[in-house]
Amino acid sequence: MRILVVGRGGREHAIVWALRKSEKVKHIICAPGNAGIAQLAECVDIAESQFEELAQYAVDQAIDLVVIGPDDPLADGIVDVFEAKQIPVFGPRKNAAIIEGSKTFMKDLLRKYNIPTAAYEKFDNYEDALAYLRQQSAPIVIKADGLAAGKGVTVAQTMEEAEQALQEIMVSKVFGSAGSQVVIEEFMAGQEMSILAFVDGETVRPMSPAQDHKPVFDGDKGPNTGGMGTYSPLPHIPQSIIDEAIETIVVPTAKAMVAEGRPFRGVLFAGLMITPDGKPKTVEFNARFGDPETQVVLPRLKTDLVDIFLAAVNGTLHELEIEWSDEAAVCVIVASGGYPASYPKGLPISGLDEVQEAIVFHAGTALNGEGQVVTNGGRVLGIVGLGATIAEARAKAYADAERIHFEGKQNRTDIANKALV
Incomplete structure (x- = not known):
């Protein structure tokens, strides 16, 4: 092929x-x-x-x-x-990808079909949104309706921060037309979990779950990014909770899209929060492979990926059983200095030929005129370690991340720590 x-x-x-x-x-x-x-x-x-x-x-x-x-x-x-x-x-x-392209569509769909998610209100008028916001309390979540490269969500710890986020989205238009509507959402505490699934209409074939690390700094501090690292599987989250998330959120959402005349075919990505009472709720849906979740999920896939793609395209996914390795995977994102704000490009990267055990997935790289690999984005590389345990995979990823250098390089040092407690 x-x-x-x-x-x-x-x-x-x-x-x-x-x-x-x-x-x-x-x-x-x-x-x-x-x-x-x-x-x-x-x-x-x-x-x-x-x-x-x-x-x-x-x-x-x-x-x-x-x-x-x-x-x-x-x-x-x-x-x-x-x-x-x-x-x-x-x-x-397009009519199915709207589940990611519009957060108001997604939230309204979940509300209509009683699929667990945080309480919310939506606004297309700044004054109305501000008036509603001032009746709430922090922490609170402000989301631009449209796509914003993973950066359109602010988890505001103070009301001042929330008002600033609302002003930036709706008045300053920092995300352009993506901010013409906003969702103001209750803050959910708990553990995050990502479940990606191959979907063909009502047929859902879940992938092994992963956990992303969105904030840029250790300890989940600093502004949100597109993701600073991931790991899979999640040994500290009971299988019963994973099963409940699939049965009460992922499968009903696929069925809801069919009922709406928008059958989904591709990868449906559920970003979930496991609340303190142990119940999974929906944070977001994406309409494609996650980044960097894909970097830890696909290395654990035993079934031929071509067979899965073709089954989804041909409508025969229900005939296919998908197998996963027991191996653990940890991905450490190496990012440009300054990310997720402004950052330089074109900086030479050294040490790629010194990597010993990890898989290196390039995210924001290019070749300069001399054929040298240089930085070309905020998230530059994903260093993926594989091992019998999360600890072993993590050690491999960090050992090889240390071998790679470029000016301003930054990465979190606590990826997958939650799985080691």
Whole structure:
């Protein structure tokens, strides 16, 4: 098979890495890719936003399957463009990707179908939102309605912080049109958990759960990021809670989308909170592989990823059983200095050839004019250790993260600590 993967981040690197293991794959092309992906696949300089160019390229290159990585193209209808040309494509159509593209749609869907989530109100008027906010108390959560590269959510510890977030989203428009509506949501304390699932209409095949670390600094301090590290499985969370989350949240949501005339086909990603009473509630839904959750989930997949993609595309996912390794995986994100605010690009990266045991997934990298790998994003690399236990996998990831250097490099030092207590 000839497969085209659309995207340029660590998630796409992990997808390409997993596809490469399949005997069914003859050639992989990635658009536009990055310096790490270029070692495994042919990279072509077509941006994720160039839907017609990508679709025509797929026709010209006799592509057998297209896999869409990022959220923005899905929300904007890239799958519909490929389907119009009869090109097999893995990912949800625009009318289903709205579950990530609009937080108000997602929250209203959960409310309508009685799926557990935090209490909320939605607003498209700043004064109304501010008046409501001032009747609440901190901590409280402010969310831009649309896509904001994982940064449109503020968990405000004070009312001053909440009002500032609301002003930035709705008045200053720091996230552009994504902030034309906001969701003001009750704060939920507890343990976070991510469950990604392959979905084909009402058929749900959950992946092994993972846990992300959103705040930039150790101890979950500082502003939210796209994710500073992940691990899987979650030995400290009972299987009964994982099963309850699948049965009361993931499966009912897939069925709700079908009932709404928006059948979901692709990866449905549930961001969950396990509240102090042990009950899982929905924080968010994404319409694609998570980043960096994918980097710890796919290395644990035993079933051929091509078979899963094809089953979802062909509507036969219900016939497929998916197997997972007992191995543990820990991913440490190495980020640019200044991230998630402004940061430099083009800084030379050294030590990549000194990595001993970890898998290195490139997220924000490029090649400079001299062929050297340089930084090209906020999250630069995902260093993934595998082992019999979380502790062993974690040790491998951190040992190799220490071997990699670039100016301003930053990473959390407490990834997966919660699983070691």
